[in-house]
Amino acid sequence: MTRAVLSIGSNLGDRERHLRQAVRELGGSVERASGVYETPPWGDADQPAYLNAVVLVSDPAAVPHDWLERAWAAETAAQRVRDPERRFGPRTLDVDVIAVYEDGRPVLSDDPELTLPHPRAHLRAFVLRPWHDIEPAAELPGHGPIARLLADPALAGDVAALSPRPDLALGLTA
Numbered sequence: 004m005t006r007a008v009l010s011i012g013s014n015l016g017d018r019e020r021h022l023r024q025a026v027r028e029l030g031g032s033v034e035r036a037s038g039v040y041e042t043p044p045w046g047d048a049d050q051p052a053y054l055n056a057v058v059l060v061s062d063p064a065a066v067p068h069d070w071l072e073r074a075w076a077a078e079t080a081a082q083r084v085r086d087p088e089r090r091f092g093p094r095t096l097d098v099d100v101i102a103v104y105e106d107g108r109p110v111l112s113d114d115p116e117l118t119l120p121h122p123r124a125h126l127r128a129f130v131l132r133p134w135h136d137i138e139p140a141a142e143l144p145g146h147g148p149i150a151r152l153l154a155d156p157a158l159a160g161d162v163a164a165l166s167p168r169p170d171l172a173l174g175l176t177a
């Protein structure tokens with residue numbers, strides 16, 4: 004039995020449709036989806052704003068790597084094209100595996116193909132804020148409560164720059 008926290012983001016094409024399609028692709032594993040936020044680009048400023056959300060998923064039959072495969076399948080379905088020159092560049096759909104829990108225990112991995120927890124999640128307000136909305140007591144393995152990470156003064160500017168988009172809903176929202 005594994006549970007996972009996935010971050011989904013889009014800043015190219017019909018952004019809302021890409022997020023909805025990702026949730027649809029994840030199918031019956033989706034337990035809850037956060038509200039949608041409009042977020043300034045992180046890591047590479049010269050690109051359009053993103054829509055971001057967080058999805059909680061679980062599957063009694065899934066092993067940790069399955070969540071990465073499902074993330075890739077959703078990105079492929081959204082015709083994502085990788086630009087090797089731009090690590091954090093624009094994309095139709097980005098699905099990151101933020102954390103995985105196996106039988107309730109966090110999975111830790113330093114495998115470059117699937118690093119857990121996601122090595123940059125603690126720095127990203129666009130991950131922490133929607134996750135906190137739907138799971139306020141959650142902890143990012145190795146980093147502590149996400150409420151504390153969100154309150155870090157270093158993230159204050161990024162948190163303030165997030166805009167909730169209540170006009171956009173992905174379904175299964177808390």
Ligand SMILES: Nc1ncnc2c1ncn2[C@@H]1O[C@H](COP(=O)(O)OP(=O)(O)OP(=O)(O)O)[C@@H](O)[C@H]1O
Pocket residue numbers: 071074090091092097098099100101114115116117118119120121122123
């Ligand atoms: N937790 C993880 N979630 C998703 N991909 C991961 C993870 N850990 C390692 N990877 C690897 O990262 C590689 C690059 O993924 P991707 O192109 O989505 O990165 P990115 O979205 O540009 O950057 P970031 O991972 O910082 O969001 C993938 O090939 C994947 O194997």
Ligand SMILES: Nc1nc2c(c(=O)[nH]1)N=C(CO)CN2
Pocket residue numbers: 011012013042043044045046047053055090091092097129
């Ligand atoms: N706001 C925002 N910025 C990003 C995002 C994202 O999903 N949202 N994904 C990235 C991929 O690494 C790079 N930068």
